[in-house]
Amino acid sequence: MNDKWLYVTDVEKETGIPSATIRRYIRNHGHHLQLKKRGKIYMVASESLSVIKNIRDLYDQGKRLEDIEDALRSMNIPMTITVTHDEREMTVNASEVLVQLQKDMEEQKKFNQSLLETIQKQQEYINTKLEERDQKLLQSIREIQETKKEIAVSNSEKKGFFTKFFKGKKE
Structure with missing residues (x-):
């Protein structure tokens, strides 16, 4: 797993994508990203930056949400699910x-x-x-x-x- 977690503002600086757009990507495609959520604050794993850039490129190509989901699945980008249990947070790779x-x-x-x-x-x-x-x-x-x-x-x-x-x- 990842050691480096970035706040949405840090992701914005790294990718040049506005933070509001990154939050929308998290809402719509968060299951393809490695995320941590503390209250209202999202933290994104540095490994997920390339996925965010891919999402941005697909939207720039005029693709719709469903098309982007299909594209992410076809790129074999794993779906991750974050489960909170007994005050512990665990992220699992759904395909694994x-x-x-x-x-x-x-x-x-x-x-x-x-x-x-x-x-x-x-x-x-x-x-x-x-x-x-x-x-x-x-x-x-x-x-x-x-x-x-x-x-x-x-x-x-x-x-x-x-x-x-x-x-x-x-x-």
Whole structure:
């Protein structure tokens, strides 16, 4: 970042552009400039002087505000945003932040995909184990039913034997 900050009057001396015009440039195109604001006083980074001169040249060519914004974007002049948080002021380069956000989003997508694959594998494992459990349960039920049938047949055979035995004695 920059160490040298200039007041609007200093920028006027450096560039020859009237201070009222510089303030208008700050209002309309300040997101392309590195600025500090203390109360009503603006301070401009010395690195932004060339951008101010470019803005002046574009207006001198008869360009409109929208055309100048397009031109500044096409010149790859970074947009900066000043954020005041907890009484600290921080200026960030929007393009750098967006690039970092893009990288973070790609990493998050990869992580999410990996997590989804892990969850799917776990679900397959759970489904397989449940299927195996169900098969064993059904097999046990069948065995129990078969055993009950065998017991019932055995009981009926015993009952039949005693019934025939005792019926035969009464007659």
